[in-house]
Amino acid sequence: MSTDDELGRLLHDAVADVEPTDRLGELRARTATTRGTGLRWGAALAAAAVVAIVAGVVATTGPDVAREPVATGPSRTPSPTADAGRAVAAYFVGETPRGPRLYREFQRVASPTPGLSGLELLESGPVDPDYTTEWPAGSFRLDRISDPEDGTVHVWLSQGAPSPSELAMQQVVHTVSAGFGEPLTVVFHRGAEQSEPVAALPQLEVLALVNLSDPSEGQMVGDVLAVEGRASSFEANVPWRIEGTDLSGSFTAEGWTGARLFPFSGDVDVSSLDPGTYTLIVETDDPSGGAEGPGATSDSRTVVVP
Structure with a gap:
């Protein structure tokens, strides 16, 4: 490690x-x-x-x-x-x-x-x-x-x-x-x-609705990428993807009905990725695809697979 x-x-x-x-x-x-x-x-x-x-x-x-x-x-x-x-x-x-x-x-x-x-x-x-x-x-x-x-x-x-x-x-x-x-x-x-x-x-007026704590920007990762953050997302669903790959999924936050951000965390298997620099994107769920409201809020981190 x-x-x-x-x-x-x-x-x-x-x-x-x-x-x-x-x-x-x-x-x-x-x-x-x-x-x-x-x-x-x-x-x-x-x-x-x-x-x-x-x-x-x-x-x-x-x-x-x-x-x-x-x-x-x-x-x-x-x-x-x-x-x-x-x-x-x-x-x-x-x-x-x-x-x-x-x-x-x-x-x-x-x-x-x-x-x-x-x-x-x-x-x-x-x-x-x-x-x-x-x-x-x-x-x-x-x-x-x-x-x-x-x-x-x-x-x-x-x-x-x-x-x-x-x-x-x-x-x-x-x-x-x-x-x-x-x-x-x-x-x-x-x-x-x-x-x-x-x-x-109030948190929902001043904080981004999804906010990554881990990984850090430019972090070196092994076969598993540990992800942690906070979000206020529809039905506690927090989608993620790694740009330029077919890796995607979602995390589940600890809540979504309160007027605050809720913790989420999970592990992403990146063992199939070739060495290089990748961008992890995590966002709030937007079932309407932008048709209702301003659209999804995202946060991202670049990570390095050695």
């Missing part, structure tokens, strides 16, 4: 999500009593917080939070001799039929710091070329972030950081929540100014 195969297996086994608790009343109270000093983009931040509070119930408002991993994750530059580090989740932007949404990607960090390591990944960008980030290098004050207190974390922006869009703010909320292993609201600071607390929007 190659180093990358082992990393993928450990990530598959050890990294899971934590469902958020119901903090609706707490969020309402905090938003009513906490006031910022009026950043130029403070109105947008306040609106995002209010939308999340009004719309949310338990799983719909809470971020798709990852437990602190106890195993290694994918590497930006895979190498058999590289320090394995630890898996850190960051949320990046990708195109879907419903418009830009967030995709979670795990990257390997040698000595991660909760919260700050995720922000650093948002600046450095994704490994998967299908994703982008709205936070260029130098956006955050990476020398400081508060510890969670009463469900809130404070994040400091540099003076040169862009005025964040709603989706950019959600990148931070979900990434910081994953880093600390609990659903959090975020207060943004720029100099002496600060925003209203920003909570996570």
Whole structure:
């Protein structure tokens, strides 16, 4: 088994999500009593917080939070001799039929710091070329972030950081929540100014409806490709295929009627494939073939068969 195969297996086994608790009343109270000093983009931040509070119930408002991993994750530059580090989740932007949404990607960090390591990944960008980030290098004050207190974390922006869009703010909320292993609201600071607390929007409004966790981009695989992710798909059916081959099938998610994404996993026998680079595509089920609604959402990974 190659180093990358082992990393993928450990990530598959050890990294899971934590469902958020119901903090609706707490969020309402905090938003009513906490006031910022009026950043130029403070109105947008306040609106995002209010939308999340009004719309949310338990799983719909809470971020798709990852437990602190106890195993290694994918590497930006895979190498058999590289320090394995630890898996850190960051949320990046990708195109879907419903418009830009967030995709979670795990990257390997040698000595991660909760919260700050995720922000650093948002600046450095994704490994998967299908994703982008709205936070260029130098956006955050990476020398400081508060510890969670009463469900809130404070994040400091540099003076040169862009005025964040709603989706950019959600990148931070979900990434910081994953880093600390609990659903959090975020207060943004720029100099002496600060925003209203920003909570996570409902999952089905901000996350891509299918999201791969494993394999990692460019992973070396053996005869069996282990696949894991989360999806909100019709009747819990999650179709997959390997582009350019006759290999296809479907996974079954753990649910589909709730207003959130549900875990799915399975193994794909790739022993019949010749050595080369292949693309795994996983998508939501669309029985109408695009005739009703915006169509299927997909996520993909390139894998290498040695």
